[in-house]
Structure formats: C-alpha cells, structure tokens
Amino acid sequence: xxxxxxxxxxxxxxxxxxxxxxxxxxxxxxxxxxxxxxxxxxxxxxxxxxxxxxxxxxxxxxxxxxxxxxxxxxxxxxxxxxxxxxxxxxxxxxxxxxxxxxxxxxxxxxxxxxxxxxxxxxxxxxxxxxxxxxxxxxxxxxxxxxxxxxxxxxxxxxxxxxxxxxxxxxxxxxxxxxxxxxxxxxxxxxxxxxxxxxxxxxxxxxxxxxxxxxxxxxxxxxxxxxxxxxxxxxxxxxxxxxxxxxxxxxxxxxxxxxxxxxxxxxxxxxxxxxxxxxxxxxxxxxxxxxxxxxxxxxxxxxxxxxxxxxxxxxxxxxxxxxxxxxxxxxxxxxxxxxxxxxxxxxxxxxxxxxxxxxxxxxxxxxxxxxxxxxxxxxxxxxxxxxxxxxxxxxxxxx
Numbered sequence: 001x002x003x004x005x006x007x008x009x010x011x012x013x014x015x016x017x018x019x020x021x022x023x024x025x026x027x028x029x030x031x032x033x034x035x036x037x038x039x040x041x042x043x044x045x046x047x048x049x050x051x052x053x054x055x056x057x058x059x060x061x062x063x064x065x066x067x068x069x070x071x072x073x074x075x076x077x078x079x080x081x082x083x084x085x086x087x088x089x090x091x092x093x094x095x096x097x098x099x100x101x102x103x104x105x106x107x108x109x110x111x112x113x114x115x116x117x118x119x120x121x122x123x124x125x126x127x128x129x130x131x132x133x134x135x136x137x138x139x140x141x142x143x144x145x146x147x148x149x150x151x152x153x154x155x156x157x158x159x160x161x162x163x164x165x166x167x168x169x170x171x172x173x174x175x176x177x178x179x180x181x182x183x184x185x186x187x188x189x190x191x192x193x194x195x196x197x198x199x200x201x202x203x204x205x206x207x208x209x210x211x212x213x214x215x216x217x218x219x220x221x222x223x224x225x226x227x228x229x230x231x232x233x234x235x236x237x238x239x240x241x242x243x244x245x246x247x248x249x250x251x252x253x254x255x256x257x258x259x260x261x262x263x264x265x266x267x268x269x270x271x272x273x274x275x276x277x278x279x280x281x282x283x284x285x286x287x288x289x290x291x292x293x294x295x296x297x298x299x300x301x302x303x304x305x306x307x308x309x310x311x312x313x314x315x316x317x318x319x320x321x322x323x324x325x326x327x328x329x330x331x332x333x334x335x336x337x338x339x340x341x342x343x344x345x346x347x348x349x350x351x352x353x354x355x356x357x358x359x360x361x362x363x364x365x366x367x368x369x370x371x372x373x374x375x376x377x378x379x380x381x382x383x384x385x386x387x388x389x390x391x392x393x394x395x396x397x398x
Contacts, residue, residue, distance in 0.1 A: 001049055001050070001051040001392055001395065002049060002050045002051075002093055002094055002131060003047060003048070003049040003131075003385065003388055003390060003392060004047070004048055004049075004127055004130040004131040004382065005045070005046065005047040005048075005127065005382075005383040005384075005385070005387045005388045005389065006045075006046055006123060006126050006127040006130055006380055006381060006382050006383060007039050007043045007044065007045045007046075007123060007380065007381055007383060008039070008043060008044050008046075008119050008120075008122040008123035008126055008153050008154070008379070008380040009036045009037055009038065009039045009042070009043055009119060009122075009153055009156070009377055009378070009379065009380070010036075010037045010042045010043070010044075010108070010116075010118065010119045010153065011034040011035065011036045011037065011118055011119075011149065011152045011153045011159065012034060012035055012037065012188070012294060012296065012302050013032050013033065013034045013149065013152075013294070013296065014033050014034060014035060014158075014231060014243075014246070014247045014250065014294060015031070015032050015033040015034075015224060015227050015228055015231060015246075015250050016032060016250055016251070016254040016296075017030070017032035017148055017149055017161060018030075018205075018206050018209060018216065018254055018257060019206045019209055019210045019216050019220065020148070020206060020207070020210065021163075022167075022169070023207065025144075025145060025168070025169040025172075026144050026145055026147075026148045026169075027163065027164065027169050027172050028148060028161065028163045028172070029163065029210065029216070029220045030163055030219070030220040030224040030225075031160060031161060031162055031163050031224060031225070031228050032149070032152070032160070032161045032224075033158065033159070033160045033161070033177065033228055033231060033232065034149070034152045034158070034159050034161075035157075035158050035159075035186070035188075035304075035376055036152070036153065036155065036156045036157060036158075036159060036180065036376065036377050036378070036379060037188060037374050037375070037376070037377050038374050038375050038376070038377030038378070039377055039378065039381065040334075040335075040374070040377070041333070041334040041335065041372055041373070041374035042107065042108045042119070042372065042374060043106075043107060043119060043123075044104060044105070044106050044116070044119035044120045044122070044123035045104065045105050045106075045107070045123065045383075045387075045389065046102065046103065046104040046105075046120075046123040046124055046126075046127040046389075047102070047103045047104075047127070047388045047389040047390040048100055048101070048102045048124075048127045048128050048131045049100065049101045049102075049131075049390055049392075049395060050094050050098040050099070050100050050131060051098060051099070051101070051395055052094075052098055053395075054098065054099035054100065054101060054395060055099065056069070056099055057069050057078075057099050057100050057101075057102075058099075058100075058101050058102070059071075059074070059101075059102040059103075059104070060102070060103045060104070060397050061104050061105075061120075062104070062105055062106060063105070063397075068100075068102065073121070073145065073146045073147070074124065074146065076145045076146070077121065077124060077125050077128070077142055077143065077145055077146045078100075078128065080142045080145065081125065081128050081129055081132055081134060081142060082096050082132070084129075084134055084136060084138060084142070085132040085133070085134055088134065088136070092132070092133070093132075093133055100128075100131075101390060101395050101396070102124070102127075102128075103389040103390050103397045104120060104123065104124065104389075105389060106119065106120065108372070117146075117147040117149075117150065117202075118147055118148075118149040118150045118152065118153050119150075119153055120147070120150070121143055121146030121147040121150035121153075122143050122150040122151075122153035122154050122380060123153075123380065124143075124146065125139055125142050125143040125146065125150070125154070126139065126143075126154060126380040130382055137173070138173075139154055140152075140154050140155075140161075140173045140174040140175075141169060141170065141172060141173050144161075144169070144172060144173075144174075145169075148161075149161070151173065151174040152174045153379070153380070154174060154379055154380060155174060155175070155176045155379045156176070156179060156180045156376075156377055156378035156379040157176055157177065157178050157179040157180040157181075157182060157183075157376060157378075158176070158177040158178050158182075158183075158235050158376075159174050159175070159176055159177060160174065160175055160176075160177050160228065160232070161173070161174045162174070162175065177232055177235060177236075178235060178236060180376045180377055180378055182235075182236075182238075183235065183238055183376060184375075184376065185306050185307035185308065185375075186304065186306065186307075186375060186376045187304075187305055187306065187307045187310050187335070187373065187374070187375045187376075188302055188303065188304055188305075188372075188373075188374050188375060188376075189302075189303040189305060189310070189313065189314065189317070189371055189372070189373055190300060190301070190302050190303070190371065190372040190373075190374070191275055191300060191301040191303065191317070191321075191368050191371055192300050192368065192369045192370050192371065192372065193269065193271045193272060193275075193299040193300050193301070193367070193368060193369065194269070194271075194298075194299050194300070194369070198267065198297060198298050199266075200265045200266075200267070200297075202297045205258060205261065205265040205267075205297060208261050208262075208263075208265065209257055209258065209260075209261040209265070212260075212261050212262040213257050213260040213261050213262075214260065215253075215256060215257050215260040216257045216260070219253055219257060223250075223253065227246050227249075227250055230242065230246055231243060231246045231247070234246065240289070240290075240306060241288065241289045243292070243304070244289045244291070244292030244304060245289060245292070247292045247293075247294050247304060248279075248292050248293055248294065250294075251293060251294040251295050254295075255267060255268055255295060258297075265297075267295065267296075267297045267298050267299065268295055268299055269299045271299060271363075271367045271368070272295060272299045272300075272301060274321075274361070274363050274367070275293060275301045275303075275321075276293055276301075277361055278316075278317070278320045278321070278360065278361060278363075279291055279292070279293045279303065281320075281358075281360055281361055282313065282316050282320075282360065284358070285316075285358040285360065286312075290305065290306075290309050290312075290313065291303050291304065291305045291309070291313050292304045292305075307375070310337060310373065311337060314332070314337060314371070314373075316360055317368075317371070319360050319362070320360045320361055320362060320363060321363050321367055321368050322362070322363075322365045322366075323365060323366050323367075323368055324365060324366055325366075325370070330370065331370050331371065332370070332371045332373060333370060333371065333372050333373070334372045334373040334374050335373045335374060335375065337373060
C-alpha cells in the first residue's frame, strides 16, 4: 500500500471568475485573480492510497462515502494525472491499474460560498500527483478541470488564472503574481452569515449568466482586463487603497451580473448588504479606505484589512453587529487577536472618532454566526504519515 496526505488552501477571488466558454474543460471567459488564505485556519486535507488488494475506487468526503467513478470531474482529474505520469517516463511506484481509496475533509463549511470546491479539488490533484510522483506545472490545468478556481489554490500568495486562448485549454493555467511573503500583513476577517448549502450552485449560476446576461459580456471584455492590470500593480506596490477599491467594485459587479441573470441568482442576503454598508461607513469614519469587502457566490463576507488595523475593525464589527456570543472563544476563530478587539475594550486614540463624531450603523443582534481571522498563506503542502486520514491496516478512514 502507498499512502500520501496533503493539505491545500482556500483562495478568495479579488477579480472574479464567472462564466465558461467551455463547460467540459472548464475554460473561463475572463482572467481572474485571487489571494490564497493560510492553511492554518482554512484548508482541505486529503489522504490518497493505492493498494493491489483494493477492488474499486472509493472516496469519503467529510465522513460520508461518495461516488468516485461516477463523478466525471474527479475521474477526469485522475485520468489526466495518470496520462501525465506515463508521459513523464518516470518509473512508477505502483501500476496505474491499482485502485485508490481517498479520504478528504474540509475544516470549514462546504458549498456555502467559501471556496470549498476549490480547496477540495486542488488538494485531490496535489495529493494524487504526490502519490504518483508527479511534480509539474501542468497541475493547475488538471485541477481546473475539477473545479475552475481550484487551479488558483495550487499556489500561495496572490495568483492569476489566465483564461488562455487555446481550444484544448493547454494555456488556461494559474501562475503566481507574488508570494505570501510579499504582503505578509494582509489579513482577512470572514464574517460567516450562513454556512448552509447555497440554493443555486456556482456551476448552474454562471452557466445561466453566460446564456442570459448582457452585463457579463461587457465585464469580460471591457472591465476585467483593466482591473487585472490595476490590481496587480497595486499588489506589487502594496497600495491598499487601490487594492481595496478595485476588490469592492469587482465584487459589486459580479453580484450585479447574478441579478442580471434570468431568472436572477441571489447570493447575497440582507445581512450581506448590511456588511457592505458597515464597511463604507467605517471607512468614512476613519477618513480612508482601511477595510474592503468581497463576496463570492454566497452571503458570507471576506473583509481584507492590514494586520495593524484588525483590532479596530473587529471592535467596530462588534459595535455594528452585536452578538451574544462575542465573548466566546468560539465566536472569533483562527488567528488570536489581542485584547483591544474585545467588545468592552476602550478604543485607541486613532479610532476615537468611532465613539465620538461618527456613529456606525447598529444592526439586530446575532446576525453573524462566527468570524474567522486568517491571512495570506502558502500553497499546498505534503504532510507526514502521522497526519493520515486513512488506516493503513484496513484501507478505510479512521
């Protein structure tokens, strides 16, 4: 039996991927650009094993067995990796005919608009590539065929997915813009509004948008190319204000396209819109753009904020979105935050305006389920045998 275990990160798009020109190969109609989040707080973890005694491919996801050979995207990734292993001409550790057992778990909600499929497929491809002994730049093109944005989770830092021009998708790959070390104090506060499964999947939503939305065509041709160039330069210069404004504008336009779709797709809810209002009110209060929002295909907000401003922003969130659980260690998960972020603490002098000349909007209590504090992070990583999710004696999940 051969076993490998790896983790892969979540990535959140700053310039959104929405719409395919080829459904089978998952080729996008526009470039996209994302930030990879730290695997310390959010990741997919996958163990893959191959054994001569396995009778069939089997897969367990988050504790439940799911079909593998009936999953066309998963099988497409597997076949592509096997072809790549043969093409490299390297001596294989075991015959490709051996069946696989795969166990995968996310440590965050699945199908709730938090990029679970991206982390999941990136981890699947990276783990299988490690199992087969493949380390190749072509992995992003393979991961893309599982879930489009999965290709971006194969790199750390800030990543650009080039839509490509070739009909076979060979040039539709993800490449790093800068590493996580370039902007290490870039942090994220994820406000979890609803972690249940979304009503309209991303796949169905973008397919319907391409068929019915006029705005999506204008965005892909006129808006995205300019935004990609501008935000890339802002990232390289660590220009937070430009970065923040472009991020928010693209998020707004993406959700405008969702509404321009017929029938419309609605991913944000009233709490999402209240978060948007809060961000603009907070930035107005402090007199500069200190925090930016983006929403993927779901109601949960990802707020970008530099590390030094996290306590102030979190304190303002506690004010605007009061929560009975705010004092609990389970309410703010992830990277620990110093005491200045507690709901009852005294604001710093720089933020006195929030309790003086400017009043933030106050919403109903308990609108947020919890908050995840994380930061820019690395790409996938190989783990040790002790991290395995699979029992080597039985070939089954622990």
